[in-house]
Amino acid sequence: MALYSQQLQQHLQAVEDSLPTYLPQGEGIAAIMHYACEGGGKRIRPVLVLEYCRLCGGDPSVALPFAAAIECVHSYSLVHDDLPCMDNSPLRRGKPSAHAAFGETMALLAGDALLNRAFEIMLGADTVHPSAALRAAFELADKAGVNGMIGGQVLDLDSEGKCIDEPTLKRLQEGKTAALLQAACRMGAILGGGTEEQITCAGQYGYYIGLAFQVVDDILDVTATAEELGKPVGSDDVNEKNTYVSLLGLEQAKALAASYTTQAIEALSAFADHEDLRALAEALLTRTH
């Protein structure tokens, strides 16, 4: 099943076309920022920003700066995660990671610059009312910080080499994966002029597909072939990582992923034209890589 409907594919194209224009141009650190953002990811966060803007009656193009911003934040987190003092990953999406390609010092600075750039883009945008811009930008700051993504990262480091329980693993993944997806959907709804109920429901969809995504990742790590996955199968196991499969077993993990997906889909009832996002949630559940 294709991940994106025609509508979401249009958003993806808009993101691919506009993202480079929101980054600084030139050699040096600017080039590293482009490199880090050009990894060929799914762009799921910016696509969700645009789609929720549209679902709430807004013109998706007004949300483009905010879509670019959340991709900058995601990209910075990958650059810093790959650094030698973090995961020490030489590869990212089959290419040399930023520090492998450009050295540790410049990768550190390019990561800083991408996080900073996200706010330059959003706060300099004149596409929406200042109060909507302020609120949408706050969503991203809030979910990217110690109460969200960075908090999840810290929990992950704390739990290395330890056995943790499922509530702790959930809290970790709420931060590492769900927070930014939640922010994406809420930002889109805010920018599109959604009601408070719609903004809340948007956040719930992002939150639950985020949790489901991570459970599916853990499942694929033990069930997929290396070829499908593009990384060594069972790599989590080798590193003694806590995963949903190691904590719950394969069958219960599958049931949990399905349950999270159901909850994501339930949160779509606040939106009339939500077929594409229902299909996206299902495609993320049944993906094989």
Added chain:
Amino acid sequence: MALYSQQLQQHLQAVEDSLPTYLPQGEGIAAIMHYACEGGGKRIRPVLVLEYCRLCGGDPSVALPFAAAIECVHSYSLVHDDLPCMDNSPLRRGKPSAHAAFGETMALLAGDALLNRAFEIMLGADTVHPSAALRAAFELADKAGVNGMIGGQVLDLDSEGKCIDEPTLKRLQEGKTAALLQAACRMGAILGGGTEEQITCAGQYGYYIGLAFQVVDDILDVTATAEELGKPVGSDDVNEKNTYVSLLGLEQAKALAASYTTQAIEALSAFADHEDLRALAEALLTRTH
């Protein structure tokens, strides 16, 4: 000569009292964020935010979140600058640097968290009109990024071990030192409801005291005793750094610092009650450490 008048001392106290309340509470990364912000610096950036708010007719207390935010950005830059892949400094203001005290991984994340926190604080502030908040926060993002502080950092790395000319050194210091001071003054003027002319003049004061500050630093590095300076005298020379003294000679460097200070003071004419900032500019010029 004391750096701060009674008025500026009051701002300093307000910053010291409120800054910890804008940081997350608790153990782990929160504690490192506090540690990084509690280094006993001069707090010149947040003090300038408050004073320019006051000079433009605003209540300085509405600018407190923005004052805290710029100190977070300054602190993050020091944490990341000290990392092994950057300056590899074990000490900061006479205490172990963040990575020396808490390890490289947590220092990296705490730096990220401080930069991110700056925006959480500003965008979550409800002390000023959204359009003023947005503009003030943009000032900080703009001057902290590739066009400002990070850009200066990159130029600094590029020029290591090379002989650069004075215009390049100036450009480097415009980014590394002047940009954030410029942002501080402009933010305060924006938050205080200053006119466009006042905002421009505020930025000029910050810009010129920033440039003067760095020239004086270079001068002190060759003229001060180690005791006054708290670091080995001539340390720039040992590292073959480009300094204003190495490029211009001591006398011309002194003349340049005086000239920048004069230009800073000239930019005060847009403000009626500017005696404290004139005294500050002079105290920064004649400081001995």
